[in-house]
Amino acid sequence: MHTKTKILLCSVGISLMLGGCSGMNSTNNNQDSEKAKETQAAPSGDTAVSVQDYTGEGYALPYGKETDKIADENLDQIEKAAIKFFQEKYKTDIMVHNVVGAKDEATVFVESKGEPHFYTYAVVPIDELEKKVMTEKIWADEFQVENAIKGGLYGMIFKEEFKQLDDYLDSLAAEGQVTGKTKEAIQNVGGKGFSTPYYFISIADETAIQPVYELFMKNPDESAENLRKAFEDNSFSAENLFINIQLFMADTNAKPDKKLFDQIIKDLEEMTSIPRGSYSFVLNDNFIDKQSSSGMKDNSLDLLDDIIKE
Incomplete structure (x- = not known):
């Protein structure tokens, strides 16, 4: 992993990337598949690190x-290509946090500037024999990027x-018993919208948010109020968010x-002012696998039936 010295020091692990970006199936964006991806590589003694220390x-x-x-030798070129790509294709200004080599390519982890706020990634093909980055062929999985933007719009x-x-989650962390991933880890190996x-x-079902996305793509400066008006409440299903x-x-x-x-589950079930949606919940021990950024392991506690908030 490489972090660009000048800009990238500000730097959800994305376990789905472990199979290589070019082989991903965009239709696997459902909760069961997300849980399966998290369990693919449990931390071992050699790769486990405390989550508080993990930055990617x-x-x-x-x-x-x-x-x-x-990729490390061509970071400036890759960064410029990624910024241009997201500006032109998705009307979004981004910052590049990290570039990670894979087979015949490099994955570029990015974060949007401002709102809608989201994390995603692009891919730059690499000719290994010629030692050349082909930034003119930069691409991204459209489903993943659009889903990330729509998630950011939903949050907005x-x-x-x-x-x-x-x-609520901040208050839990303040009590000292639980914590989350570091911001740097999310930035450097994010890509989770x-x-x-x-x-x-x-x-899963984007019908309700699609008009919001279309309005944003027509006018990236549209107000949050007008974007909210475009949201189709009648088409929304909590089981699909x-x-x-x-x-x-x-x-x-x-x-x-x-x-x-059990207490956190009870709290979530009783809360009435949190976002509508289908809530899953996993409680891990303190360690995360630094290679996959996964915290799931045999002793993790996993909510079997989602909490549905209509």
């Missing part, structure tokens, strides 16, 4: 050793509801606490 350092993609070196037009959820240290959201919460025990010696796990 050590994250790796298959067959990326040589392309990682080539329901800002007050998300503030209630954020305040609308994300915070505690959760990310994904959308996934809010995936993942917390970690703050103590390095602590196992996931069942009593705490």
Whole structure:
């Protein structure tokens, strides 16, 4: 992993990237697949690191050793290409946080500037024999990027509801028993759309948010009020908007606490002012796998039936 010295120091792990960007199936954006991806690579003794210390350092993609070196030598070129790509195709200003080599390509992790706020990625092909980055062929999975933008728009037009959820999770962390991923980890190996240290959201049925997206693409400066008016409430189904919460025990010696796990579930069930959606919840111990950025392991406590907030 490389972090650009000048701009990238400001730097959800994306386990789905472990198979390589070019082989991803865009239709797998549902909650069950997200949980499966998180469990693909549980931390081992050699790769486990405390979540409070994890910034994305050590994250790796298959067959990326040589392309990682080539990308590192061409970071300025890759950054300029990514900024131009998102400005022209998605009307969005972004900042590049990290570039990670993979087979025949490099994955570029980016974050939007301002609102709608989201994380995503682009891909730059690399000719390993010629040691050349082909920035003119930069591309992104349209489904993933559009879903990320739509998630950011959802967070933008329901800002007050998300503030209630954020305040609750912040209060849990302030009590000292649980924590989330570091901001640097989300930035450097993110790509999970609308994300915070505690959760990310994904959308299965985009019917309700599609008019909002179309209005934003026509006018990126459209007000949040007008974007909210474009949201089709009648087409919204809470079961198609996934809010995936993942917390970690703050103590390095602590196992996931069942009593705490049950209390958080009870709190979420009783809250009435948080965003509508389908809530999953996982409580991990303190460690995360630095190569995959996954915290899921055998002792993780996982909510079996989602909490539906209509």
